[in-house]
Amino acid sequence: MSHHNKPEYNTPAIVEGLKLHGLAVTTPSQLSDAFRFGYVYAASGYVYAASEVIGKQVEIKGEYDVTLKTIQQHNDEVAAVRKKAELSGIACPSCDENLRWTQTTTFSMPPRRGVSCECGWSGQVN
Numbered sequence: 001m002s003h004h005n006k007p008e009y010n011t012p013a014i015v016e017g018l019k020l021h022g023l024a025v026t027t028p029s030q031l032s033d034a035f036r037f038g039y040v041y042a043a044s045g046y047v048y049a050a051s052e053v054i055g056k057q058v059e060i061k062g063e064y065d066v067t068l069k070t071i072q073q074h075n076d077e078v079a080a081v082r083k084k085a086e087l088s089g090i091a092c093p094s095c096d097e098n099l100r101w102t103q104t105t106t107f108s109m110p111p112r113r114g115v116s117c118e119c120g121w122s123g124q125v126n
Contacts, residue, residue: 002028009036013043090125092117 003009004026014036018025023032069077088099097117104114106124116122 002030003033003036004028009033009040014039088115088125090115092119092121093123094121095119 004024010025015025017039018032018035021035023029023035025032086100088101090099091097092099095117097119099115099117102114102116102122104124106112110126112124112126114122114124
């Protein structure tokens with residue numbers, strides 16, 4: 001359904017923009033409708049944050065300040081994520097600490113992966 005005959009999508013500014021870009025004004029056109037929707041969105045003054053990509057839409061009206069992190073902050077965050085990824089979520093049978101994944105993987109069926117603990121215990125899990 002085209003919006004070529006809806007007054008709210010044919011304001012003088014939109015019609016002028018359509019004509020300047022050589023788009024259809026009075027006949028149905030998907031490209032013209034895309035221009036209309038884009039114009040209405042851009043003129044609304046709302047900016048949608050990147051969180052809409054993950055399913056949450058956050059409206060930010062007007063200007064906003066973006067605070068950049070330092071290289072050290074970034075490196076600390078990456079190190080924390082990597083350290084967490086090393087943890088298996090499996091308790092050590094000798095001291096109940098969280099076992100860490102090792103690089104050891106066997107080619108058995110099913111494949112087994114190596115785990116180790118700071119107390120010195122090591123083994124393999126499915």
